[in-house]
Amino acid sequence: MDRYVSPNNGLTHLYFRQRAHGIGVFNGDININVAADGRILNMGSLAVPHLHDSLNSVLPRIPAPKAVQRAADQLRLPVTEAIMPLTSLSGSDAHQLLSDGGISQDDIPVRLVYMPVAPGDLRLSWEMTLHLLNGEDWLFLRVDAQTGAILSQINYGAHSDDQISVHDHGVDHDNEDSAAAAHVAHGSAHGDLQSVGVDDGSSYRVYEFPKESPHEGDRTLVVNPADPTASPYGWHDTNGASGPEYGETRGNNTHAYADADNDGNPDANNPNGGAGLDFDLPLDLNQAPATYRDAAIVNLFYATNRIHDILFNNGFDEAAGNFQVTNYSGLGLGNDDVRAEAQDSSTGQSSQFANANFSTPPEGQRPRMQMYLGEIAQVTTLTVSSAAAPLAVGAASFGPLSFNLTAAVVLVANGTSQPRPLGDPPSATDGCEAVTNN
Secondary structure, eight states, X not given: OEEEEOTTTOXXXXXXXXXXXXXXXXXXXXXXXXXXXXXXXXXXXXXXXXXXXXXXXXXXXXXHHHHHHHHHHHHTOOOOSOOOBSSXXXXXXXXXXXXXXXXXXXXXEEEEEEEEEETTEEEEEEEEEEEBTTSSOXXXXXXXXXXXXXXXXXXXXXXXXXXXXXXXXXXXXXXXXXXXXXXXXXXXXXXXXXXXXXXXXXXXXXXXXXXXXXXXXXXXXXXSOOOTTTSTTXXXXXXXXXXXXXXXXXXXSEEEEEOTTXXXXXXXXXXXXXXXXXXXXXXXXXXXXXXXXXXXXXXXXXXXXXXXXXXXXXXXXXXXXXXXXXXXTSOSOOSOOEEEEETOOOOSSSOSBXXXXXXXXXXXXOOEEEEOBOOOOOOSXXXXXXXXXXXXXXXXXXXXXXXOOOXXXXXXXXXXXXXXXXXXXXXXXXXXXXXXXX
């Protein structure tokens, strides 16, 4: 059972997991919400009826390493190293740690679960987590322990264009998905904090909340912004004692850095505010992004910590499974601060431009945020004879964003213009009809 009390209203959340022969049923949860005065407000249940009549097996036919191999084959992931046990089978659910096999960035945890596939049909399965090499996808799989077929999968990584919510980091500390997905509305991220921050002398020149981008105003120098309830020792602490452990953009809640080579590790020479924690760095948006990378890292560090503090004061605290190195209350699991990567480079499936992703593994494992560059289209030199005015240019939603143009150019003409969809006015120069001046 998991139990959590919301500090702001005293509401107690209880989560129970259904088991058979000591093996958990995937999503077989009963949740009960109890008011501070003891009243049961609501109850929900996904427990499987007639549990023992629905089991297909008690013992696995396929061992865990072979199940991982079968999963890799179906996902077309090339196993380059033997998948070997790193620990012994333990507990009634036979949990174990396996080597990465060259398909995962981390060693692979496995255990037995019962997976509901249809009413009255529970399949004994190996549950496993694969942190794929592209760094963007963190797959949570159930593989049939008799046949090796993948029965279900969840991707912990959420991309900016995904129509999914980020999975909860962990009211349920053993990754049994008993808690609902943690979702905070956009407006909540702009909530007010206490006006007096932690006086550690820190300062950051950033786009202060609620600003979201340079389109909403200039940067300002923000002093001592850490919230005393959510981050009582400041944003650069990890040991719960006065004084920062890091002069760089790193601390209890997040470690912000550049990862231009996409290896998942901090690049060299990330910004350091020194003993005074002074992060007042230049930014010129007319220059290439690499020239103001340090300023971008500082802004990401500020924004990630700010959101941490706001969510903490709205219930996503240590007991609820938030992201921190050290849990000062002693509740929940630590060692899971956010890895926040600015101006990231990606060789994975998603574009490294105008995109972002956030992978949130179970409580006690570090999440990873990848923030990419925005789309920029620039024309360095454009000479057009007989043009009465400059030509407007913009970024397309496909194709390369940088290129060399050395040939002569003319404005396209496409004859008689046709009415455009969505109410846009007709245009004889949009190239959507047959070109007449080629």
